[in-house]
Amino acid sequence: MRRFALDDRDVAILSVLSREGRISKVALAARVNLSPTPCWERLRKLESAGLIRGYRAEVSLAHLGPHVSVFVTVELESHRAESFQAFERAVSGYDEVVGCWAIGGGYDYLMQVVTRDVTSYQALIDAMLAARIGLKRYFTYIVTKEVKSGAPPFDLIHAAPPRD
Known part of the structure; x- marks a missing residue:
């Protein structure tokens, strides 16, 4: 599996989508502090790279x-x-x-x-x-009771590489 270079905005997009898959593109852009067009372009690249495998509802x-x-x-x-x-x-x-x-x-x-x-x-x-x-x-x-279920901690998984 090829590693995709992510920056903090990409991680923010993944984090928001993993919790709120139905968020509008405009709202997503606002949440990650981007204008809609660059946000949408990043989203398409994340999908093309296979980082986003799909969208689905969490059903009770x-x-x-x-x-x-x-x-x-x-x-x-x-x-x-x-x-x-x-x-x-x-x-x-x-x-x-x-x-x-x-x-x-x-x-x-x-x-x-x-x-x-x-x-x-x-x-x-x-x-x-x-x-x-x-x-x-x-x-x-x-399973007798679900205690916790949620999105992965993207900020912990994708630590920014140290800067020189």
Whole structure:
């Protein structure tokens, strides 16, 4: 992945958009202290460079109906490159898996699953085991309450390089 040179205004644009994706271009420009045209040009460059992957609404699942959010640590049977690739391809086909990360430490992956209930979650795991996608062992952590969810701390991630 190519690193894109960001300045403080670019970081400000990313920060505002990550919290307020529906903000108007004029309001965004005012928030980052730019006129609309230069702000829009920066925004297009950030999108073209792949720094902005998309825009979406943060939906309150509780208002839609009963659901369960589950984090699952996964250990694979084999640690060969093709086993990891096969697992990753297979996981991308399960809509209930809303996030999956390769992790270091004692497990290979951390998955985030959202489904109707625990029975549906178990049916998903049973299907994954039956599909023989390389899942050796898994541990389930059911979310009982969301405590915090938000945008990344862009100002902490993108520290300005020291000036000479």
